[in-house]
Amino acid sequence: MSVEILTYAALGARLNISAAAARALARRLHLPRSLSDDGKALVSVDLAEVRHTPQPPAGHRVGEAAQLRALIVTLQAEVAQLEARAAGHRADFEYERERADRLMAELLQAAAETTAARAAAARLEGEVAALRTALRTGSSTENHGHSARRVGHLAASLVEADRKAAGG
Known part of the structure; x- marks a missing residue:
């Protein structure tokens, strides 16, 4: 626990860092500073208490930055591909949606036509049943004329029902 008074350059030499890094460290640790007679800053420091591990030189970070830039470029290319694929899927979705809408309209039209055809068939079956009943009950001339009109x-x-079913 011996306190030493060092310049930033001397502190940097002891910690294997630059003088600028030693100055930043002294500020960060709030070490007491004073000025020497020649105008240089002096720092009071107990080196046993300073736990500082120097960072690797900036040259190593340049390689990492290049790798990260390459990764960013790769990821941007993947994003562009995924966006293009998503646009294709969106187009397929829109096409299928329009197709489903057309089929639904056709289905509703067919259901309406089926309902109308069933109603017409029921009405015609009723008329046929009425004619059969009239023919069984009597064969008078008046009844025969009425039956002929009904036929x-x-x-x-x-x-008429056949023309409607044929679409025109």
Whole structure:
């Protein structure tokens, strides 16, 4: 525990660091400073208490920086590829979405046509049943004329339903 009074250059030499690094260390550790007669700064320091491990020279960091730059370039290229792939997937999604919308519209149209066809079929079945009932109950001339009109209406209904089903 002997306190020594050293210049920044001498402190740097003892710790294997530069004078500027020794000055930064003295400031960081809040070591007491004073001025010598020749105007140089002196630092009071107990070297046994200073635990300082010098950093590797800056030359080693240059290699690491180059590796990191290369990694950044590689990652940027990957990001660009992923963005392009995502744009392709987005286009596929939009196409399939439009296709699903078209199919849904067709399905709704087909369901409406099916419902209309079932209603027409039920109406026609009712008319056929009424005609059969009329034919069984009697064969008078009046009934025969009425049945003939109903058969004509039934034929017209069938032709109309067929035209609707054909789309025109």
